[in-house]
Amino acid sequence: MNALDDTDRRILNRMQDDLPICARPFAAVAAELGIEEVELIARLARMKADGLITRFGPFYDAEAMGGAFCLCAMAVPEDRFEAVAAQVNAHPEVAHNYARDHALNMWFVLATEDPAGIASVADCIEAETGLRVLRFPKLREFFIGFRVAA
Amino acid sequence: MSPDATDRRLIEATQAGLPLVARPFAALAGELGLSEAEVMDRLARLKAAGVIRRIAAAPNHYRLGMIANGMTVWDVEDAALPALGPQVGALEFVSHCYERPRALPDWPYNLFAMVHGATRAEVAVKREMIAALLGPACRGSDILYSTRILKKTGLRLRRQGE
Structure with missing residues (x-):
């Protein structure tokens, strides 16, 4: 579960930047990364479950x-x-x-x-x-x- | 801006995070009894007002191998700080960078920069890079490594009226 492949790394790097506010935001980011929306969501969920991502959501000030x-x-x-x-x-x-x-x-x-x-x-x-x-x-x-x- | 009652419900509902589903704003809307469009409008407004900095992933530094973190502190001439502070903040290994008041005589430092790295040796090298950047405007510095997390909770809003 520790092994991050290249796609995981690209996702982690991209997802530290802002997610667009639109109806299908993961589809928009997946298109940027050249992967499918379902794959992006599945990998994010896996990295969150594994504790590589502490939290995913709005950062409030x-x-x-x-x-x-x-x-x-x-x-x-x-x-x-x-x-x-x-x-x-x-x-x-x-x-x-x-x-x-x-x-x-x-x-x-x-x-x-x-x-x-x-x-x-x-x-x-x-x-x-x-x-x-x-x-x-x-x-x-x-x-x-x-x-x-x- | 001051968020209204609906904004506060939205903030509370997203403090733990956003649902990882194809239409996260629709999922939130369902939870809150709002329309997807209203959720998106409100989030966009909160973002424009600076209440939301960004919608993003918070990586676990430790799990990504960034085990050492040092709070570097610097005594920088007040007049030089407006020019130098942004340069320190722009360094890719500095996660937070603030001007804070000195507490003389015990604490002469007015610039705080949090530095992360895989090892303390790596953090020490980065500290030297900051020292080189600050040059003679810096009269002294120190580094405080964290040895233990005693408490860590996210931002928690009290419910109104509480």
Whole structure:
């Protein structure tokens, strides 16, 4: 199931770009790739079932809907790391959380429906843990479009 | 823009993904009690407004062999950042690139660029390429490798009124 053939790779590379909004979007992409619509759908379904594709669908920008995001970091003492991770992760606003090898060893993203939500959740985590939550909101995005070459 | 109640139902219905069938928008329409044309119109409008960035596949980096990921961070002169930031963001191995505030004195870095590679050695080479691009406008840098995913969930919208 790990073996990707050339067609799978071409599909993976193409499908990281936008799917057209039309009645038969897979037929349109299949035509571009020179394969049949049913084959494209079957291969996508197989790659999704195999976990090569995490998700297929619209990528939403929460900020464009009025929501807010903020990258946060904490320096957590090693002996408290698991307990603090549980306290942080218990907040539904914590979208993801990574351990990193640095004095600031816990990095997470808060996603809230409005900007005021960021401060209240971060303050709450500080109160619960007694640790400082450094906040790194994005000031500007320099993004062109990352693609994983399959 | 602020999505209306029907948009929000559409967003909720597609958060897990789009059905992999020949007519995915018709399938969604059936689920939501809308017409296929309305689903397509609404999605096109959400895309035009930037609420939808694109409709696409999210590949699993790890399964494709991109096992190492490093958050590279850079202390770049403020005046040079508007010109240099887009160049870093345009590098094909940089997945996210942002200007963020410094947290002095502990954290002097104002440019964050996420770099992916098959190995840490490969990521380190890419870090050097960013350093070369930034040149003397960069006063310091660091790299933070992720060692463990503690939590990962997609964007979740609360239902209205919740």
